[in-house]
Amino acid sequence: MxxxxxxxxxxxxxxxxxxxxxxxxxxxxxxxxxVPFLFDEERQYFGAMSLTYQSPMPYGNNFIGEEYEGKGGYNFKFQVYVFKNFFVGFSYGFSYFDTKNTQLLGNYTESSVEEISGVLGYEFVPLPKVRLGINTSIFGNATLSNSIPLGYGNRDFGKQRNFGVNLEYEFIEKLNVFVEYNWRTIKSEINVPEELSSFFDKGTYKTLNIGLKFNFGNGDFVDKVEF
Known part of the structure; x- marks a missing residue:
């Protein structure tokens, strides 16, 4: 047919x-x-600010690892997403410690570390509303303040390196709750006798941070700039 x-x-x-x-x-x-992993255009922000409570945990065979006991602290971080979820930022915080051996460290019962560093990192988006990030310091300075109950004390200085991982959950739009785990090393400038130099040459501690992160803007920095 x-x-x-x-x-x-x-x-x-x-x-x-x-x-x-x-x-x-x-x-x-x-x-x-x-499920996007490297980035998600619908969840692309321009920047973020975070505020956390941090718990310092000394470790290692050095003056912080052996002679300090963590008390608490806080951290503030500001970051800008340069391209997709790759970001640069600034971190500022304090970690507080009790000292355990006054004979070795001097008659100081408390110590704090002021932490200032630039930050470089990337955030992955493995699941909706979930972010998994890694970050490292690109420069860092630490100021150690030692004190006794009457208030007298001294200061020591050093260079700080930091590496961290974090997990976030966006429980309402642009507001995340997150936890972050950091490994921190201070290359100290403490003057001590030669036989103690290896013990005071560096200090190591970890921090567990819990806090809130506020995201703002839409589109990364590259998208905002016209070349």
Whole structure:
């Protein structure tokens, strides 16, 4: 049986529309199942600010690891997303300690570390509303303030390095609750006798941070700048 030209055209059109509908359905299913990991345009921000409580935990065979006991502290961080979720930022905070051996450290019962550093990092988005980040310091300074109950004390200085990982959850739009774990090393400038130099040459401690992070703006820095 011969088909007219019009009938043939209608069959071809119907077949094409069916294929297109199937392709749209497949594409929609892929979009639904796909979970972005490196970045998500719908959750791309320009910057963020965070405030955390931090718990310092000394470790290692050095003057902080052996002779300090962590008490508490806080940290403030500001960051700008340069490209996608790659960011640069600034971190400022304090960690507070009790000292355990006054014979070795002097008659100081308390110590604090003022922590200032630049930050470089990236945040992954493995699940909706979830961020997993890594960061490191690109420069860092530490000021150790030692004191006794009457208030007299002294200060020591050093260079600080930091590496951290964090996990965030966006419980309301642009506001995240998060935890962060850091490894911190202070290359100290403390003057001590030669036999104690290796013990006081550096200090190491970890911090567990819990806090809130506020995201602001839309689009990264590269998107905002016209070249």
């Amino acid at each position: 011969r088909l007219s030209l019009a009938t043939k055209v209608l069959i071809i059109l119907a077949f094409g529309l069916q294929l297109n509908a199937q392709n749209d359905s497949i594409s929609q299913n892929i979009k639904t199942l796909k």
